[in-house]
Amino acid sequence: MVDVPAEAPEHCPGTESEDAGKVSACAGCPNQNLCSSGATKQTDPGLALVTANLSSVKYKILVLSGKGGVGKSTITSLIARTLADDNIDRNYVEDNLSVMSIGFILEKESDAVIWRGPKKNGMIRQFLSEVDWGNLDYLILDTPPGTSDEHLSVSTYLKEVGVTGAIIVTTPQEVALLDVRKEIDFCKKVSIPILGIVENMSIFVCPNCKTSSEIFPALTGGGQKLSEESNIEFLGSLPLDPLLARCCDEGNNVLTECPNSPVIPALKSIVQKIIKKCEGDKENSS
Incomplete structure (x- = not known):
């Protein structure tokens, strides 16, 4: 006992x-x-459980941003979809895209999750140690905004098994960049490598006339300037396409349902850079 x-x-x-x-x-x-x-x-026994369960996952990537509403969850799903796509020059197997969310275990979609820190941290540990992830090339973890208990728990549990790095998501306006700078500082303090910065909603593309306009003007330089200031690679910018956003909301594969979206080529370029950062760095270190 x-x-x-x-x-x-x-x-x-x-x-x-x-x-x-x-x-x-x-x-x-x-x-x-x-x-x-x-x-x-x-030693927390949960660390050993997480390490054992994720031993067959090659690359563990966090999607972070200090700011809410910048599209972290959307970008997480887009990156995962693109990594699993047959057209990317990679090895793949059938049924090669899996997802786990706390939303799957709620009785109703409208149920609020009102948990204190320890309860949330316990669920994070369960997701990492008890979900049968199997043999994966990439595990992409969507995170809430801020630098809270959840972020500390994930960084602690992944420390032993090895976190590959973080993708920082921002939008062009300064109010988002202020919070993103805090997230970058958090990564440095807990020793999480940053793979690069993605600027979301860089421009708005009208689905009818295809005219581009700035919804969130980059008055202080946006993600590109932040990348230069922080000495972090700029992975790319994604335009705001309402048709693609609707496709994501409906749970459809944007690569097949919205092949002509201006987001697709930018997304594929970003994912290719992520692959190079992960797999290229591993080859160079071996």
Whole structure:
């Protein structure tokens, strides 16, 4: 029989911290005495489970942005679709695209997920350690905005098995770039390599007349300028195409349903750069 500690408080400093059991957030926690005595400073068994489960996944990529509403989830799905596409010069197998989401385990689509930090972190661990991912070339992880508990949990769990890197998503306007800079700083602090920056919604393309216009003007230089300032590769810009957006919302394959969209060539160029960054870097290090 193994004693399992109770769930940590929302602002738990962590069992590895020097402040474990000693700060105000620890008051009332049933584990406070254990933490303050140092008895809990041991390896999280979840790390070994994640490492074992992801041992057959070659490349683990996070899609990040400090800003909400920049299209992280859309870009995650587009990258995954393109990586799995037969036209990309890669090895592939039948049924080679899988997805897991907390939305699949809710009773109703309208159900809110009202969880404290430890509950969310436990679900992240389950997704990484208990989902049968099998043999994968790429695992693309969509993340929420900000630099919260979820990001720390993912970076911690992937540290042992090796995170390949992060793709930073932004839109052209300065209000988005401000938050994205924080995300870049987060990656540096937790030692997550950044594969590159993608600028989403760079221009709007009218589906009727094909005229281009700027919805979010890049008054301070947009993603390209941020890339230069941060010394991070600029992977490319994606225009805003409402027909493609609708296709994504309906769950259809944009590569077959919207082959003439101006997004497609830009997307394929970005994915080719990602492949080169991942597989080229591996070849150079071997």
